[in-house]
Amino acid sequence: xxxxxxxxxxxxxxxxxxxxxxxxxxxxxxxxxxxxxxxxxxxxxxxxxxxxxxxxxxxxxxxxxxxxxxxxxxxxxxxxxxxxxxxxxxxxxxxxxxxxxxxxxxxxxxxxxxxxxxxxxxxxxx
Amino acid sequence: xxxxxxxxxxxxxxxxxxxxxxxxxxxxxxxxxxxxxxxxxxxxxxxxxxxxxxxxxxxxxxxxxxxxxxxxxxxxxxxxxxxxxxxxxxxxxxxxxxxxxxxxxxxxxxxxxxxxxxxxxxxxxxxxxxxxxxxxxxxxxxxxxxxxxxxxxxxxxxxxxxxxxxxxxxxxxxxxxxxxxxxxxxxxxxxxxxxxxxxxxxxxxxxxxxxxxxxxxxxxxxxxxxxxxxxxxxxxxxxxxxxxxxxxxxxxxxxxxxxxxxxxxxxxxxxxxxxxxxxxxxxxxxxxxxxxxxxxxxxxxxxxxxxxxxxxxxxxxxxxxxxxxxxxxxxxxxxxxxxxxxxxxxxxxxxxxxxxxxxxxxxxxxxxxxxxxxxxxxxxxxxxxxxxxxxxxxxxxxxxxxxxxxxxxxxxxxxxxxxxx
Numbered sequence: 001x002x003x004x005x006x007x008x009x010x011x012x013x014x015x016x017x018x019x020x021x022x023x024x025x026x027x028x029x030x031x032x033x034x035x036x037x038x039x040x041x042x043x044x045x046x047x048x049x050x051x052x053x054x055x056x057x058x059x060x061x062x063x064x065x066x067x068x069x070x071x072x073x074x075x076x077x078x079x080x081x082x083x084x085x086x087x088x089x090x091x092x093x094x095x096x097x098x099x100x101x102x103x104x105x106x107x108x109x110x111x112x113x114x115x116x117x118x119x120x121x122x123x124x125x126x
Numbered sequence: 127x128x129x130x131x132x133x134x135x136x137x138x139x140x141x142x143x144x145x146x147x148x149x150x151x152x153x154x155x156x157x158x159x160x161x162x163x164x165x166x167x168x169x170x171x172x173x174x175x176x177x178x179x180x181x182x183x184x185x186x187x188x189x190x191x192x193x194x195x196x197x198x199x200x201x202x203x204x205x206x207x208x209x210x211x212x213x214x215x216x217x218x219x220x221x222x223x224x225x226x227x228x229x230x231x232x233x234x235x236x237x238x239x240x241x242x243x244x245x246x247x248x249x250x251x252x253x254x255x256x257x258x259x260x261x262x263x264x265x266x267x268x269x270x271x272x273x274x275x276x277x278x279x280x281x282x283x284x285x286x287x288x289x290x291x292x293x294x295x296x297x298x299x300x301x302x303x304x305x306x307x308x309x310x311x312x313x314x315x316x317x318x319x320x321x322x323x324x325x326x327x328x329x330x331x332x333x334x335x336x337x338x339x340x341x342x343x344x345x346x347x348x349x350x351x352x353x354x355x356x357x358x359x360x361x362x363x364x365x366x367x368x369x370x371x372x373x374x375x376x377x378x379x380x381x382x383x384x385x386x387x388x389x390x391x392x393x394x395x396x397x398x399x400x401x402x403x404x405x406x407x408x409x410x411x412x413x414x415x416x417x418x419x420x421x422x423x424x425x426x427x428x429x430x431x432x433x434x435x436x437x438x439x440x441x442x443x444x445x446x447x448x449x450x451x452x453x454x455x456x457x458x459x460x461x462x463x464x465x466x467x468x469x470x471x472x473x474x475x476x477x478x479x480x481x482x483x484x485x486x487x488x489x490x491x492x493x494x495x496x497x498x499x500x501x502x503x504x505x506x507x508x509x510x511x512x513x514x515x516x517x518x519x520x521x522x523x524x525x526x527x528x529x530x531x532x533x534x535x536x537x538x539x540x541x542x543x544x545x546x547x
Contacts, residue, residue, distance in 0.1 A: 010324040014514045034513065051328060052178045054190055055304065056276055063166070065279045070194045084304045096327065098196045112140035116176060117192035118199075 002028070007045050009038040018042040027046040050074035053083045057102060061121050062094035069102050075088070075109045083107055094121045133158040133208075135446045136224055136238040137529025138215050138391065141170015142432050143423025144244035145198035145268045145441040151242065154220055155451055159207045160236070164214045168202070169195035171269065172432070174276045177297050179324070183433035194432060205304040218243075218395040224416055240418045240446040243392060243406070244439060248422035255383050257289075259355075260348025268294040268382040274290040275301055283378025284332075287344050287355050288312040293321040293430075295382020298480055300329035302380075309333075310374055313341040313357055315364055318492075320382070320518060322430075343379065344371060352377055385428045395410065395419060402470040403427035409459055409475040410483045411445030412438060417456060421447050427472050427486075430520055438472075465541030467493055469517070476538060479527035487523075487540055492516035497545040502535045511545055 002023045009016040019031040020042045030039040044050070052074050056066040075083060083106055092102060096119045100122060103113040134156040137148045140163030144506075148161045148328050167173070172180070175191025182188050185197070200435040203210070213228040224236040249267040266274075266282050272294065274280045284307050288295050291314040312330060317340050319326055330337055338357070345356035352500045354375040387405040389397075397406040398415035405426040406414040411421050422442035424433040459475035462485065471487040485500055485508070493515055500508040500523050508525025515521050523540065 015323040054176050117188040117196050
Protein backbone atom coordinates (compact mmCIF):
# COMPACT_ATOMS: atom_id res chain seq x y z
CA UNK A 1 0.00 0.00 0.00
CA UNK A 2 1.24 3.46 -0.88
CA UNK A 3 1.19 6.20 1.73
CA UNK A 4 2.93 9.46 2.53
CA UNK A 5 4.53 10.84 5.69
CA UNK A 6 5.38 14.41 6.62
CA UNK A 7 8.63 15.62 8.20
CA UNK A 8 10.30 18.97 8.85
CA UNK A 9 13.96 19.05 7.94
CA UNK A 10 16.25 20.08 10.81
CA UNK A 11 19.49 20.52 8.86
CA UNK A 12 19.32 24.28 8.27
CA UNK A 13 17.13 27.34 8.91
CA UNK A 14 15.12 26.68 5.73
CA UNK A 15 13.25 23.97 7.68
CA UNK A 16 11.93 22.39 4.48
CA UNK A 17 8.54 20.71 4.84
CA UNK A 18 9.20 17.19 3.51
CA UNK A 19 6.78 14.61 2.19
CA UNK A 20 8.03 11.04 1.97
CA UNK A 21 6.09 8.64 -0.22
CA UNK A 22 6.49 4.92 0.44
CA UNK A 23 4.94 1.66 -0.64
CA UNK A 24 4.99 -1.19 1.90
CA UNK A 25 7.92 0.39 3.69
CA UNK A 26 9.92 1.01 0.51
CA UNK A 27 10.76 4.71 0.02
CA UNK A 28 9.61 5.87 -3.41
CA UNK A 29 10.36 9.59 -3.22
CA UNK A 30 10.90 12.59 -0.96
CA UNK A 31 9.23 15.85 -2.02
CA UNK A 32 9.87 19.36 -0.78
CA UNK A 33 13.58 19.17 -0.02
CA UNK A 34 15.75 22.05 -1.26
CA UNK A 35 18.81 19.84 -1.07
CA UNK A 36 20.02 16.27 -0.78
CA UNK A 37 20.37 16.53 3.03
CA UNK A 38 16.61 16.89 3.33
CA UNK A 39 15.98 13.73 1.32
CA UNK A 40 18.43 11.76 3.43
CA UNK A 41 16.94 13.17 6.61
CA UNK A 42 13.38 12.13 5.69
CA UNK A 43 14.55 8.65 4.74
CA UNK A 44 16.41 8.22 8.03
CA UNK A 45 13.47 9.55 10.04
CA UNK A 46 11.15 7.13 8.27
CA UNK A 47 13.28 3.99 8.25
CA UNK A 48 15.40 4.29 11.40
CA UNK A 49 15.02 7.45 13.48
CA UNK A 50 17.78 7.75 16.08
CA UNK A 51 18.41 10.04 19.02
CA UNK A 52 21.24 10.68 21.47
CA UNK A 53 20.06 9.92 25.03
CA UNK A 54 20.99 12.33 27.82
CA UNK A 55 19.86 12.05 31.42
CA UNK A 56 21.29 11.95 34.94
CA UNK A 57 22.21 9.14 37.35
CA UNK A 58 22.57 9.25 41.11
CA UNK A 59 26.08 9.83 42.44
CA UNK A 60 27.12 9.05 45.99
CA UNK A 61 29.64 11.15 47.88
CA UNK A 62 29.92 13.69 45.08
CA UNK A 63 29.98 17.48 45.22
CA UNK A 64 26.56 17.29 43.53
CA UNK A 65 23.80 14.67 43.94
CA UNK A 66 23.48 13.91 40.21
CA UNK A 67 25.83 13.03 37.37
CA UNK A 68 24.89 13.98 33.79
CA UNK A 69 25.38 11.12 31.31
CA UNK A 70 25.02 10.62 27.56
CA UNK A 71 24.93 7.82 25.03
CA UNK A 72 28.11 7.86 22.96
CA UNK A 73 25.99 7.56 19.81
CA UNK A 74 22.36 7.88 18.81
CA UNK A 75 20.13 4.89 19.55
CA UNK A 76 16.77 3.97 17.96
CA UNK A 77 14.23 6.60 18.97
CA UNK A 78 11.70 4.00 20.19
CA UNK A 79 14.17 2.99 22.92
CA UNK A 80 14.70 6.47 24.40
CA UNK A 81 12.08 6.29 27.16
CA UNK A 82 13.14 2.80 28.18
CA UNK A 83 16.79 3.91 28.17
CA UNK A 84 16.09 6.83 30.52
CA UNK A 85 14.04 4.54 32.80
CA UNK A 86 16.82 1.94 32.97
CA UNK A 87 19.36 4.64 33.83
CA UNK A 88 17.15 6.03 36.61
CA UNK A 89 18.03 3.15 38.94
CA UNK A 90 21.80 3.46 38.48
CA UNK A 91 23.96 4.94 41.22
CA UNK A 92 27.69 5.53 40.97
CA UNK A 93 30.36 6.46 43.46
CA UNK A 94 32.37 9.72 43.17
CA UNK A 95 34.94 10.57 41.94
CA UNK A 96 33.91 10.15 38.30
CA UNK A 97 35.85 11.22 35.20
CA UNK A 98 34.31 12.52 31.98
CA UNK A 99 33.98 9.71 29.46
CA UNK A 100 33.90 7.01 32.15
CA UNK A 101 31.49 4.23 31.10
CA UNK A 102 28.44 4.31 33.36
CA UNK A 103 26.45 1.62 31.52
CA UNK A 104 27.84 -0.56 28.74
CA UNK A 105 25.73 -1.75 25.81
CA UNK A 106 22.57 0.25 26.53
CA UNK A 107 19.54 -2.06 25.99
CA UNK A 108 21.55 -4.28 23.68
CA UNK A 109 22.22 -1.45 21.20
CA UNK A 110 26.00 -1.80 21.49
CA UNK A 111 26.09 1.89 22.50
CA UNK A 112 27.66 2.84 25.85
CA UNK A 113 26.47 5.48 28.28
CA UNK A 114 29.29 7.67 29.60
CA UNK A 115 29.73 10.46 32.12
CA UNK A 116 29.42 13.98 30.68
CA UNK A 117 31.78 15.52 33.23
CA UNK A 118 34.27 15.05 36.03
CA UNK A 119 32.64 14.94 39.44
CA UNK A 120 34.82 15.11 42.52
CA UNK A 121 34.17 13.75 45.99
CA UNK A 122 32.98 16.12 48.68
CA UNK A 123 36.23 15.67 50.60
CA UNK A 124 38.33 16.24 47.47
CA UNK A 125 36.53 19.50 46.75
CA UNK A 126 38.76 22.59 47.02
CA UNK B 127 41.32 44.54 55.06
CA UNK B 128 43.89 42.70 52.94
CA UNK B 129 46.21 44.55 50.58
CA UNK B 130 45.03 45.63 47.18
CA UNK B 131 45.65 43.17 44.35
CA UNK B 132 46.76 44.48 40.95
CA UNK B 133 46.41 41.68 38.38
CA UNK B 134 46.79 42.16 34.61
CA UNK B 135 43.23 41.11 34.05
CA UNK B 136 40.14 40.18 36.05
CA UNK B 137 37.46 38.09 34.34
CA UNK B 138 34.07 38.35 36.04
CA UNK B 139 32.07 35.15 35.60
CA UNK B 140 33.25 31.57 35.02
CA UNK B 141 30.75 30.33 32.43
CA UNK B 142 31.60 29.61 28.80
CA UNK B 143 32.46 33.28 28.13
CA UNK B 144 34.65 33.75 31.20
CA UNK B 145 36.48 30.46 30.68
CA UNK B 146 37.36 31.22 27.05
CA UNK B 147 38.23 34.84 27.84
CA UNK B 148 40.60 33.88 30.67
CA UNK B 149 42.27 31.26 28.49
CA UNK B 150 42.68 33.68 25.58
CA UNK B 151 44.06 36.45 27.81
CA UNK B 152 46.52 34.01 29.33
CA UNK B 153 47.70 32.52 26.05
CA UNK B 154 48.04 36.04 24.57
CA UNK B 155 50.71 36.72 27.18
CA UNK B 156 49.11 37.94 30.40
CA UNK B 157 50.80 36.28 33.39
CA UNK B 158 48.42 37.38 36.10
CA UNK B 159 44.81 36.63 35.17
CA UNK B 160 42.19 36.27 37.90
CA UNK B 161 38.85 34.59 37.18
CA UNK B 162 36.08 35.32 39.69
CA UNK B 163 33.03 33.03 39.87
CA UNK B 164 30.19 33.13 42.38
CA UNK B 165 29.17 29.44 42.14
CA UNK B 166 30.97 26.50 43.75
CA UNK B 167 32.37 25.41 40.41
CA UNK B 168 33.16 26.72 36.92
CA UNK B 169 30.96 26.24 33.84
CA UNK B 170 28.15 28.72 34.42
CA UNK B 171 24.85 27.41 33.08
CA UNK B 172 26.48 24.61 31.04
CA UNK B 173 26.54 21.95 33.81
CA UNK B 174 22.73 21.97 33.92
CA UNK B 175 22.36 21.87 30.11
CA UNK B 176 22.77 18.09 30.02
CA UNK B 177 21.36 17.70 26.47
CA UNK B 178 23.66 17.48 23.48
CA UNK B 179 24.11 19.92 20.62
CA UNK B 180 26.92 22.17 21.89
CA UNK B 181 30.18 22.77 20.07
CA UNK B 182 29.29 21.96 16.48
CA UNK B 183 31.26 25.00 15.26
CA UNK B 184 34.16 25.13 17.74
CA UNK B 185 34.80 21.39 18.06
CA UNK B 186 33.03 20.05 14.94
CA UNK B 187 31.15 17.55 17.09
CA UNK B 188 28.09 17.79 19.28
CA UNK B 189 28.77 17.74 23.00
CA UNK B 190 26.54 18.03 26.04
CA UNK B 191 26.76 21.24 28.08
CA UNK B 192 28.84 19.61 30.83
CA UNK B 193 31.22 18.15 28.22
CA UNK B 194 31.67 21.55 26.57
CA UNK B 195 32.46 23.14 29.94
CA UNK B 196 34.80 20.29 30.90
CA UNK B 197 37.07 20.96 27.91
CA UNK B 198 37.66 24.55 29.02
CA UNK B 199 37.94 23.70 32.71
CA UNK B 200 40.61 21.10 31.85
CA UNK B 201 42.49 23.57 29.64
CA UNK B 202 42.31 26.28 32.28
CA UNK B 203 43.84 23.90 34.83
CA UNK B 204 46.96 23.72 32.62
CA UNK B 205 47.47 27.53 32.80
CA UNK B 206 48.44 29.76 35.70
CA UNK B 207 45.07 31.56 35.67
CA UNK B 208 43.93 31.97 39.28
CA UNK B 209 40.33 31.00 39.97
CA UNK B 210 38.36 32.46 42.90
CA UNK B 211 35.20 30.43 43.45
CA UNK B 212 32.22 31.30 45.64
CA UNK B 213 33.15 34.96 45.28
CA UNK B 214 30.73 37.70 44.36
CA UNK B 215 31.73 40.97 42.71
CA UNK B 216 29.85 43.73 44.49
CA UNK B 217 31.10 46.73 42.58
CA UNK B 218 32.98 47.76 39.47
CA UNK B 219 33.99 51.41 39.23
CA UNK B 220 34.63 53.29 35.96
CA UNK B 221 38.36 53.30 36.85
CA UNK B 222 38.17 49.45 36.92
CA UNK B 223 38.41 49.11 40.70
CA UNK B 224 36.62 45.96 41.83
CA UNK B 225 35.12 45.18 45.21
CA UNK B 226 34.53 41.48 45.70
CA UNK B 227 33.56 39.35 48.67
CA UNK B 228 33.70 35.78 49.86
CA UNK B 229 33.60 33.92 53.17
CA UNK B 230 37.37 33.19 53.25
CA UNK B 231 38.83 36.63 52.54
CA UNK B 232 35.94 38.94 53.40
CA UNK B 233 36.01 42.08 51.29
CA UNK B 234 38.64 42.05 48.56
CA UNK B 235 39.85 45.17 46.71
CA UNK B 236 41.27 44.65 43.25
CA UNK B 237 42.75 47.21 40.87
CA UNK B 238 43.24 45.29 37.62
CA UNK B 239 44.86 46.66 34.48
CA UNK B 240 41.96 45.25 32.46
CA UNK B 241 38.53 43.76 33.16
CA UNK B 242 36.48 41.31 31.10
CA UNK B 243 32.77 41.17 31.86
CA UNK B 244 31.38 37.65 31.39
CA UNK B 245 28.34 37.54 33.70
CA UNK B 246 26.02 36.04 31.09
CA UNK B 247 22.31 36.66 31.10
CA UNK B 248 19.28 35.90 33.19
CA UNK B 249 15.79 34.72 32.45
CA UNK B 250 12.78 36.95 32.04
CA UNK B 251 10.25 36.14 34.70
CA UNK B 252 6.51 36.40 35.12
CA UNK B 253 6.87 40.04 36.12
CA UNK B 254 8.48 41.00 32.82
CA UNK B 255 5.66 39.50 30.76
CA UNK B 256 2.89 40.71 33.07
CA UNK B 257 0.79 37.59 33.60
CA UNK B 258 -2.48 38.24 35.44
CA UNK B 259 -3.79 36.08 38.27
CA UNK B 260 -2.75 34.76 41.64
CA UNK B 261 0.86 34.59 42.76
CA UNK B 262 1.06 30.93 43.77
CA UNK B 263 3.99 28.56 44.07
CA UNK B 264 4.59 26.57 40.90
CA UNK B 265 5.32 29.41 38.47
CA UNK B 266 8.89 28.72 37.44
CA UNK B 267 11.32 29.72 34.70
CA UNK B 268 12.74 27.06 32.37
CA UNK B 269 16.29 27.52 33.63
CA UNK B 270 15.21 27.18 37.25
CA UNK B 271 13.28 23.99 36.42
CA UNK B 272 16.39 22.73 34.60
CA UNK B 273 18.51 23.40 37.66
CA UNK B 274 16.06 21.56 39.97
CA UNK B 275 15.77 18.50 37.73
CA UNK B 276 19.31 18.15 36.37
CA UNK B 277 21.46 19.37 39.28
CA UNK B 278 19.41 19.07 42.47
CA UNK B 279 17.40 15.98 41.54
CA UNK B 280 14.06 17.56 42.46
CA UNK B 281 10.86 17.52 40.40
CA UNK B 282 9.22 20.97 40.38
CA UNK B 283 5.83 19.61 39.31
CA UNK B 284 3.80 16.78 37.83
CA UNK B 285 1.49 18.46 35.34
CA UNK B 286 3.08 21.27 33.44
CA UNK B 287 1.93 24.00 31.06
CA UNK B 288 4.70 25.83 29.22
CA UNK B 289 4.44 29.45 28.11
CA UNK B 290 6.93 30.46 25.44
CA UNK B 291 8.70 28.28 22.90
CA UNK B 292 12.32 29.30 23.44
CA UNK B 293 14.89 26.52 23.16
CA UNK B 294 15.29 25.99 26.91
CA UNK B 295 11.52 25.64 27.24
CA UNK B 296 11.42 23.02 24.49
CA UNK B 297 14.37 21.14 25.97
CA UNK B 298 12.64 21.16 29.36
CA UNK B 299 9.34 19.92 27.85
CA UNK B 300 11.25 16.76 26.86
CA UNK B 301 13.09 16.58 30.16
CA UNK B 302 9.89 16.86 32.25
CA UNK B 303 8.29 14.14 30.09
CA UNK B 304 11.24 11.75 30.39
CA UNK B 305 11.25 12.27 34.16
CA UNK B 306 7.61 11.20 34.38
CA UNK B 307 5.69 14.50 34.37
CA UNK B 308 2.92 15.35 31.92
CA UNK B 309 3.45 18.37 29.70
CA UNK B 310 -0.01 19.50 28.62
CA UNK B 311 1.24 21.80 25.89
CA UNK B 312 3.47 24.68 24.87
CA UNK B 313 1.81 28.05 24.26
CA UNK B 314 3.53 30.72 22.15
CA UNK B 315 2.15 34.23 21.75
CA UNK B 316 3.87 34.71 18.36
CA UNK B 317 2.75 32.98 15.17
CA UNK B 318 6.11 31.20 14.86
CA UNK B 319 8.14 29.15 17.36
CA UNK B 320 10.93 30.86 19.28
CA UNK B 321 13.20 27.83 19.29
CA UNK B 322 15.08 25.89 16.64
CA UNK B 323 13.25 23.44 14.36
CA UNK B 324 15.50 20.69 15.65
CA UNK B 325 14.07 21.20 19.14
CA UNK B 326 10.46 21.38 17.90
CA UNK B 327 10.98 18.01 16.22
CA UNK B 328 13.05 16.22 18.85
CA UNK B 329 11.57 17.70 22.05
CA UNK B 330 7.90 18.19 21.16
CA UNK B 331 6.96 16.05 18.14
CA UNK B 332 8.90 13.00 19.40
CA UNK B 333 6.82 13.07 22.58
CA UNK B 334 3.54 14.23 21.00
CA UNK B 335 3.52 17.46 23.01
CA UNK B 336 1.28 20.00 21.25
CA UNK B 337 2.57 23.47 20.31
CA UNK B 338 -0.13 26.16 20.25
CA UNK B 339 1.04 29.20 18.27
CA UNK B 340 -0.66 32.59 18.69
CA UNK B 341 -1.78 31.64 22.21
CA UNK B 342 -1.01 32.99 25.63
CA UNK B 343 -1.82 32.48 29.30
CA UNK B 344 -4.44 35.00 30.45
CA UNK B 345 -4.84 33.93 34.09
CA UNK B 346 -2.92 31.94 36.71
CA UNK B 347 -5.19 30.16 39.19
CA UNK B 348 -4.12 29.74 42.82
CA UNK B 349 -3.91 30.84 45.51
CA UNK B 350 -1.44 28.56 47.38
CA UNK B 351 -0.10 26.40 44.57
CA UNK B 352 -0.83 26.70 40.85
CA UNK B 353 -4.18 24.95 40.27
CA UNK B 354 -4.51 25.72 36.61
CA UNK B 355 -4.14 28.37 33.95
CA UNK B 356 -6.48 30.00 31.49
CA UNK B 357 -5.14 30.11 27.95
CA UNK B 358 -6.54 32.01 25.00
CA UNK B 359 -5.82 32.55 21.33
CA UNK B 360 -4.44 36.01 20.47
CA UNK B 361 -5.11 38.22 17.47
CA UNK B 362 -2.59 40.10 15.32
CA UNK B 363 -2.21 42.73 18.04
CA UNK B 364 -1.39 39.89 20.46
CA UNK B 365 -4.62 40.56 22.38
CA UNK B 366 -6.70 37.64 23.69
CA UNK B 367 -9.59 36.67 21.41
CA UNK B 368 -12.84 36.81 23.47
CA UNK B 369 -14.53 33.43 23.69
CA UNK B 370 -11.35 31.46 22.96
CA UNK B 371 -10.44 30.99 26.65
CA UNK B 372 -9.80 27.48 27.89
CA UNK B 373 -9.08 26.36 31.44
CA UNK B 374 -6.26 23.86 31.92
CA UNK B 375 -5.75 22.19 35.28
CA UNK B 376 -2.02 21.97 36.12
CA UNK B 377 0.32 22.33 39.10
CA UNK B 378 3.15 24.10 37.28
CA UNK B 379 3.45 26.93 34.79
CA UNK B 380 6.92 26.98 33.28
CA UNK B 381 8.05 30.14 31.50
CA UNK B 382 10.43 30.25 28.57
CA UNK B 383 9.95 33.88 27.61
CA UNK B 384 13.41 35.16 26.81
CA UNK B 385 16.72 36.16 28.34
CA UNK B 386 18.19 39.53 29.32
CA UNK B 387 21.92 40.33 29.47
CA UNK B 388 23.01 40.75 33.08
CA UNK B 389 24.47 44.22 33.37
CA UNK B 390 24.19 45.47 36.94
CA UNK B 391 27.98 45.79 37.10
CA UNK B 392 28.11 47.41 33.65
CA UNK B 393 25.78 50.11 34.92
CA UNK B 394 27.89 50.60 38.06
CA UNK B 395 30.88 51.18 35.78
CA UNK B 396 28.94 53.70 33.67
CA UNK B 397 29.28 51.67 30.46
CA UNK B 398 27.19 52.89 27.55
CA UNK B 399 24.47 50.31 26.86
CA UNK B 400 22.76 49.49 23.57
CA UNK B 401 18.98 49.88 24.07
CA UNK B 402 18.29 47.08 21.56
CA UNK B 403 20.66 44.38 22.88
CA UNK B 404 20.43 45.61 26.51
CA UNK B 405 24.18 44.97 26.70
CA UNK B 406 27.18 47.31 26.52
CA UNK B 407 28.31 48.83 23.25
CA UNK B 408 31.49 47.07 22.17
CA UNK B 409 34.10 47.60 19.49
CA UNK B 410 35.83 45.05 17.27
CA UNK B 411 37.95 43.74 20.13
CA UNK B 412 34.97 43.66 22.52
CA UNK B 413 36.12 46.72 24.43
CA UNK B 414 33.29 48.79 25.94
CA UNK B 415 32.88 52.56 26.09
CA UNK B 416 35.15 52.57 29.16
CA UNK B 417 38.86 52.18 28.49
CA UNK B 418 40.16 48.80 29.67
CA UNK B 419 36.78 47.21 30.34
CA UNK B 420 35.86 44.46 27.88
CA UNK B 421 32.68 42.41 27.60
CA UNK B 422 31.82 39.12 25.93
CA UNK B 423 29.21 36.40 25.66
CA UNK B 424 25.62 36.90 26.74
CA UNK B 425 26.44 40.07 28.66
CA UNK B 426 26.76 41.76 25.26
CA UNK B 427 23.73 40.21 23.59
CA UNK B 428 21.99 36.88 23.94
CA UNK B 429 23.75 34.58 21.48
CA UNK B 430 21.89 31.48 20.34
CA UNK B 431 24.97 29.22 20.21
CA UNK B 432 27.61 28.73 22.88
CA UNK B 433 30.16 28.54 20.05
CA UNK B 434 29.51 32.24 19.29
CA UNK B 435 29.88 33.05 23.00
CA UNK B 436 33.28 31.35 22.93
CA UNK B 437 34.34 33.30 19.81
CA UNK B 438 33.40 36.64 21.35
CA UNK B 439 35.23 35.73 24.56
CA UNK B 440 38.42 34.80 22.73
CA UNK B 441 38.36 38.18 21.01
CA UNK B 442 37.84 39.93 24.35
CA UNK B 443 40.67 37.95 25.97
CA UNK B 444 43.12 38.85 23.19
CA UNK B 445 41.87 42.44 23.29
CA UNK B 446 42.53 42.75 27.01
CA UNK B 447 46.02 41.31 26.56
CA UNK B 448 46.77 43.83 23.79
CA UNK B 449 45.46 46.65 25.94
CA UNK B 450 47.73 45.67 28.85
CA UNK B 451 50.84 44.75 26.84
CA UNK B 452 50.73 47.55 24.26
CA UNK B 453 48.61 50.18 25.95
CA UNK B 454 48.10 52.25 22.82
CA UNK B 455 45.62 55.13 23.11
CA UNK B 456 42.25 54.32 21.60
CA UNK B 457 41.16 55.78 18.29
CA UNK B 458 37.77 57.41 17.90
CA UNK B 459 35.28 54.78 16.79
CA UNK B 460 33.26 54.40 13.61
CA UNK B 461 29.62 53.47 14.25
CA UNK B 462 28.08 50.30 12.80
CA UNK B 463 24.50 50.99 11.76
CA UNK B 464 21.77 48.35 11.30
CA UNK B 465 20.41 48.72 7.76
CA UNK B 466 17.53 47.05 5.95
CA UNK B 467 16.09 44.03 7.84
CA UNK B 468 18.76 44.17 10.54
CA UNK B 469 17.67 44.52 14.16
CA UNK B 470 21.11 45.01 15.68
CA UNK B 471 24.78 44.34 15.05
CA UNK B 472 27.67 43.33 17.33
CA UNK B 473 30.17 44.96 17.44
CA UNK B 474 28.42 48.33 17.35
CA UNK B 475 31.70 50.24 17.01
CA UNK B 476 34.93 49.79 15.06
CA UNK B 477 38.17 51.51 16.04
CA UNK B 478 40.62 49.62 13.86
CA UNK B 479 40.45 47.67 10.62
CA UNK B 480 43.86 46.07 11.10
CA UNK B 481 42.22 42.66 11.46
CA UNK B 482 39.24 41.00 9.84
CA UNK B 483 36.06 41.58 11.80
CA UNK B 484 33.10 39.20 12.13
CA UNK B 485 29.84 41.12 12.35
CA UNK B 486 27.10 39.18 14.15
CA UNK B 487 23.53 40.34 13.73
CA UNK B 488 19.89 39.43 13.97
CA UNK B 489 17.29 40.14 11.30
CA UNK B 490 13.96 41.76 12.06
CA UNK B 491 11.79 39.34 10.09
CA UNK B 492 12.23 36.07 8.16
CA UNK B 493 13.42 36.44 4.56
CA UNK B 494 14.36 33.97 1.86
CA UNK B 495 17.23 34.15 -0.65
CA UNK B 496 19.15 37.13 0.65
CA UNK B 497 22.48 38.87 0.18
CA UNK B 498 23.99 40.20 3.40
CA UNK B 499 26.57 42.98 3.22
CA UNK B 500 28.80 45.23 5.28
CA UNK B 501 29.33 48.54 3.51
CA UNK B 502 31.37 51.67 4.15
CA UNK B 503 30.07 54.42 1.90
CA UNK B 504 29.98 52.86 -1.55
CA UNK B 505 32.52 50.16 -0.72
CA UNK B 506 31.54 46.60 0.23
CA UNK B 507 33.77 45.25 3.02
CA UNK B 508 32.09 41.89 3.38
CA UNK B 509 29.26 39.89 1.89
CA UNK B 510 27.50 36.60 2.30
CA UNK B 511 24.48 34.92 0.82
CA UNK B 512 21.88 32.91 2.69
CA UNK B 513 18.95 30.79 1.52
CA UNK B 514 17.03 31.84 4.59
CA UNK B 515 17.40 34.14 7.58
CA UNK B 516 15.12 34.46 10.56
CA UNK B 517 15.21 36.22 13.90
CA UNK B 518 15.96 33.27 16.25
CA UNK B 519 19.15 32.43 14.34
CA UNK B 520 22.03 34.91 14.33
CA UNK B 521 23.76 35.65 11.06
CA UNK B 522 27.39 36.61 10.59
CA UNK B 523 29.42 38.37 7.90
CA UNK B 524 33.22 38.41 7.97
CA UNK B 525 34.53 41.76 6.72
CA UNK B 526 37.90 43.33 6.09
CA UNK B 527 39.45 46.51 4.77
CA UNK B 528 42.29 45.94 2.31
CA UNK B 529 45.36 47.51 3.85
CA UNK B 530 43.56 48.03 7.16
CA UNK B 531 43.21 51.79 6.74
CA UNK B 532 40.07 53.44 8.05
CA UNK B 533 40.68 57.04 6.94
CA UNK B 534 37.56 58.55 5.55
CA UNK B 535 35.22 55.82 6.82
CA UNK B 536 32.41 57.56 8.71
CA UNK B 537 30.02 54.72 9.35
CA UNK B 538 29.43 51.11 8.44
CA UNK B 539 26.08 49.71 7.42
CA UNK B 540 25.08 46.06 7.75
CA UNK B 541 22.10 45.18 5.62
CA UNK B 542 20.09 42.26 4.29
CA UNK B 543 18.56 42.54 0.83
CA UNK B 544 16.87 40.23 -1.66
CA UNK B 545 19.47 38.44 -3.73
CA UNK B 546 19.12 39.85 -7.24
CA UNK B 547 20.70 36.87 -8.99
